[in-house]
Amino acid sequence: MLASLLKAIIGNQAERGLSGIIAGIFTLVCMVFIDSPVVDGRTLLGGELLPWHITANTISASAETNVITAEGEVVVSKGEQTLRADRIVYNKESGLLSAEGNVDLLTAGDILRCDKGLFNLKDKTGYILNGSLFLRTNHFYVRGKEIRKTGPETYSIKGCKITSCDGEAPDWSITGSEVEVTLEGYGTVKHAAFFVRHIPLLYFPYIIFPAKTKRQTGVLVPSAGYSQRDGFEIEIPIFWAISDQTDATFYERYIEKRGLMQGLEFRYVTGVDSKGMFLFDILSDKKEQKDLYNEDDLKISPFPRTNQTRYWLRTRSDQQLPYDIGVKLDVDFVSDYDYLREFEEPSVGPEYMVRLDEEFGRPLGEAESPYRRSALLITRNFQDYSIQASSTYYEDPKRPQENTTPQPLADLGFTILPKRIYGLPFYFSLESGYGYIYRDTGPKGQRVALAPSLSYPIWSIPYVALEPSVTYFVTYQRLEEYQGYKGQQTKDAYELGLRLHTTIEKIFHIKQGNIKRLKHKFQPVLSYTLRPYPDEEEYTSWFEPVDVLDRLNVISLSLDNYLDARREDERGRPSFSQVARLRLTQGYDLDEARRETMPGEERKPFDPLQAALSLTPYPALDLSARADWDHYNHYISSGSVTLDLAVERGANKQDRYRIDYEYIRDYSKSLSYDAAINLLYGFSVGASGKRDLTIKYDIKNSYWIDYQSQCWGIRLLYENLESDKRIMFAFRLLGFGELGDLKVY
Structure with a gap:
């Protein structure tokens, strides 16, 4: 356990580990003084203007001894890199640099403090006395009585102490009497111990760990x-x-x-x-x-x-x-x-x-x-057409030895996007494919399908488009021998369509928070679809999920409403987002309206009215809902509501709430919830669950309480499942245990 802590801290998963920071410190010092410092825009030793700057109460340079001495509030800086000390002496001939008295070295947010530092810039070695290093990236403190760079890639620390806790008395720390590190190699620790406050809990006389400057292996x-x-x-x-x-x-x-x-x-x-x-x-x-x-x-x-x-x-x-x-x-x-x-x-x-x-x-x-789906999809998209190849397998874990599920193991598809035909007003498109359907037990076979389509967009009146279309479906199926039967069949059908649509937009200038404009877009679409199909005696489907084309003779009306917001920040920079969408869809079945009925039977040509709503007025609030209204029974036949809410609590913390409601009349009704709430003093609580409201039965409930201090955290979780109850405990230390991100080059 202690070895894993050291692995995690000294390099480990963080992008900049202790090894890399120590190397960077010595490299920075070398860079500062290999170039001649600049005083008031001029280099100390003459020559071209260089980006390093030095200020001090007194600065002297000896051409005979090649020694530069700066005393009194010395500051050497370049960009985010700054070195401060009471006194700095640099011998350009020997390459020796000494800094003493309140030495501070800052680089990209990392801070090194020590009483004294001595560096040899020629062989890039040196040591730091009574050093304290703060690593901003993973919020680590490293202290050592003596930190030495003994070679190009080797370092040692005596009296080492590591923690991510602020303060002189950290809640936890790792100590070692002597640490030896070789970059991109390994390190050793003598007399390593893990402390909680002043109490040692773990001890190892000797530990070997990897010392990479990148993400590292560890527990x-x-x-x-x-x-x-x-x-x-x-x-x-x-x-x-x-x-x-x-x-x-x-x-x-x-x-x-x-x-x-x-x-x-x-x-x-x-x-x-x-x-x-x-x-x-x-x-x-x-x-x-x-x-x-x-x-x-x-x-x-x-x-x-x-x-x-x-x-x-x-x-x-x-x-x-x-x-x-x-x-x-x-x-x-x-x-x-x-x-x-x-x-x-x-x-x-x-x-x-x-x-x-x-x-x-x-x-x-x-x-x-009931099924687990596995699939492989290969695509190649061109400007006007695309090619697809896929294979899908549905596992039935209830019957692993006798899977009768149809498996589309091989599918090839070729699609031509709508394209104008040689200057004519017609647009041509094509959907085509080949499939091989397999079953462990049951009929299997092959299928070829073509569906060419022609459309003719007509602008009947300004701002209104009329678009008739015709599609021809042809499918050939070949059934392999099964239980003494094999055969083949071909079916064809056509589909006629007529689509009338327009778009109406209006922009509203408002002042509501950072929202400056709202654009309302209204898109009504009236469509008609006619698709006959062969008699059942002429065609029998052998693979239900594929090629089952019901007859259609339907008029549909859809009304789409969009509300888009233009937001501006304090500097007037715009951003755009959709804050609301409402879609209403109504279908009318002409065949059902003319169907012969039995005495007392009622025709029901109106499909359920479908409504879908999406609201995101603020980034922290997301509401979506849908419902189907049955005109004849006068009730909602199915519906769902999902609400996501995030409440800012300061200090980069958020309370999060989520509710999901699912409803299918006479079949199921369920409610799921998830909540995480931040309390005072680092405590937070949360709960999640799912309840079947039809039978009034809890499917799953879980509750947790969490405490996060500045440098460690703990979580206690209780779960009540359908078939089990359990309690879980997890402990974490700030600064290690994260996986980190993969890089793209």
Whole structure:
């Protein structure tokens, strides 16, 4: 544990470690005095004007001895680099520099203070007496009775003390009687100890650690907890900084009643649009199989489990290849249906789903999802057309041995964007594709589809556009032999469309906070779609998710309202954002309006009225809602509301609130919430949960309390799940344990 603390501090994951800062200090001193200082715009020793400046009460220079002496409030500066001392003596011939009396060296926010420093600028060695170093990047203090640079890449510190806590009596610190460091190599510590205040908790007589100036390998902060179902557990993450573009984190999670779960998270980045994240957990479960007669096991799910080796693999990857070829890879594969229900917080990253969503915009499926989806997509976009190749696999973890799910394992697509035909007023577009559908058990086969389309935009009157279109669908399907039957079939259909639309805009000059203008944009669209289909006797679909084209004879009206804001800061610099959007959509089925009815039966040509609202009046407030209104039963048939709110509390802190409400009439009604609230004196509390309002049952609830001091923090978490209750404990120290960012060159 103590070794990992030292690894984290002396270099470790932070971009500038102790080793790099010490090297920078000696380099800065060399740079300051290798060039001739400037006094009042002139160099001390003559020559060209150089950017280093020196001021002092008295400055003297001897041409015979090549010695420069500055005394009394000496300040040597260049940009963000400043050296202060009571007295500085520099011998240009020998290269010796001495600074003494209230010596301060500032560089990019880092501060070195010492009683005396002696540097040899020729062999770049030297020492500092009673030095204290503050590293701004990771808020570290390093103190040493004697800090020496003994060679080009070697350093030593005697009487070393390291902490991220302010004050003379830090809450925690690490000490060592003697530290030896070789940059880009290794370091050693003699008599290392970890202190809480003045109490030593850990001691090692000798430690070896890596001393890189970049992100480094080390043990991250462990966490521990207790589960009512699984007993005591502890997790220790180990970080491996492979390079600036790649890293990996290994998770060792011991669960008392289940065994050792091991996890891996691998990240890479090769360009702005090329990055990936691979995550994998595996467990050899002490509980060999599921007991369907056990009430607690049935709470997890009603499906059997006989496998002892349990795992979950998930991946998100975006890669740009030569010739503008883009590749996206999604993998989500689990050993059994119960895995995600039993281990809702797997060993790899408790915030993995949020991170995947933020990084790639493609979150993983919910734990309750009946299928896990994996897909590979390869695209090449040109100016007027695009080519796509994809492969998708749907895992059914409920029936791993007999998966009857149709699998579109191979898909090729070719798309031509709407393009004017040789000066004619017509626009042509095309959707086409080939697919191979596979099943472990069941029919499989191939499919070819073409859908060319013609449109003719007509400006009937000013500001109003009329656009008729026609699309022809043709699909050929070939079924491989299954249960003594194989065959082929072709279907075709056409679709006629007519679209009438316009855009109306108006700008309002207002003064509401930093909002100076509001633009209201109104876009009504009236459309008609007619699409007949063959009789059921002539066509039977063998792969339901593909090529099921229902007959359409529908008139639709949509009304889109947008409200965009122009904001200005104190300097008058503008920024633009959408503060509101309201969309109303209504469809009318002409076939249903003319359908023959039975006595007492009512025609229902009006589709549900669909409404969607999005409000973001302030960056800290986001509200979205949707609802479907049933005209005939006079109720909302389905709907949802999501509210995100952030409240600034000062000191770079925010209270965050989120509420999600989902409603499907006569089927489900649920409420989810998440809140994090900052209290006084460094305390904060939070809660999250999900409740099924239909059966009045709590699916999941969790509560936590957190304390964050200036240099350390602690969190206590309690979770009440469907099939388990557990309590977790995590401790953190400011300044280490962060993964850092991958670099793009």
